[in-house]
Amino acid sequence: MSDQAKNERAPEDIEATEAKAAGERAEGSVGDDYEALVRLLKENEELKDKTLRAAADMENLRRRAARDVQDARAYAIANFARDMLSVSDNLRRGLDAVSDEARAAGGQALNSLIEGVEITERAMLSALERHGVKKLAPEGEKFDPNFHQAMFEVPNPDVPDQTVVQVVQPGYSIGERVLRPAMVGVSKGGPKAAAEKPAEPGPVNRQAEKDA
Known part of the structure; x- marks a missing residue:
């Protein structure tokens, strides 16, 4: 098209061409802005996910550290307590070795000595208990291999099977x-422990059945 033809174009044609060009530029700009917005939203979600993961990791680390500190406090004296239990066992063996006849014939001096040993034993066990050490005396309870060590079995048809009937130590x-x-003795030959009673079904919703 010659320059003269261009100059002879109607003003409305020129305006329409310019409007079309402006619209195309606007569409291109909107498309670019939309893509940039989508990219920013995606990056924002990724950053949010990383932040949440980091916060969860920090919370897990805090809990683990708190649990480690608690365990260290609770079990720091475990080895010491175990050694003290050996001492307590020896005190008890010494007391048990003195027969009733020997106590009766021993006089005041022997009885005072025995009483002092008994007080020492009780004080030692009380001190251990204050530091979280608890005594396990499970006579009459169901045998639990996590806490009990079976030394022998006692046939007894009147006692539920695997019940602790004697505590040796x-x-x-x-x-x-x-x-x-x-260290315990457990029963053998008695009735099995009763099975847990199944849970009773809850009330039936009649209206729900009708609606179904």
Whole structure:
């Protein structure tokens, strides 16, 4: 098209061409802005996910550290407590070795000595208990291999099977851990422990059945 033809174009044609060009530029700009917005939203979601993961990791680390500190406090004396239990056992063996006849014939001096040993034993066990050490004396309870060590079986048809019927040596725990399992004798030949009763069904919703 010659310059003269261009100059001879109607003003409305020129305006329409310019409007079309402006519209095309606007569409291109909107498309670019939309793509940039989508990219920014995606980056924002990724950053949010990373932030949440980092916060969760920090919370898990905090809980783990708190649990480690709690365990260190609770179980720091475990080895010491175990050694003290050996001392307590020896005190008890010494007391048990003195017969009733010997106590009766021993006089005031022997009885005072025995009483002092008994007080020492009780004080030692009380001190351990204040630091979280608990005595396990499970006579009459169901045998639990996590806390008890079976030494022998006692045939008894009148007692539920696997029930602790005799404690040879008491056990001890600290926190949720076993310092020393209780040495026990368990029953054999009695009835099995009753199975747990199944849960009864709840009330039936009649209206819901009708609606169904």
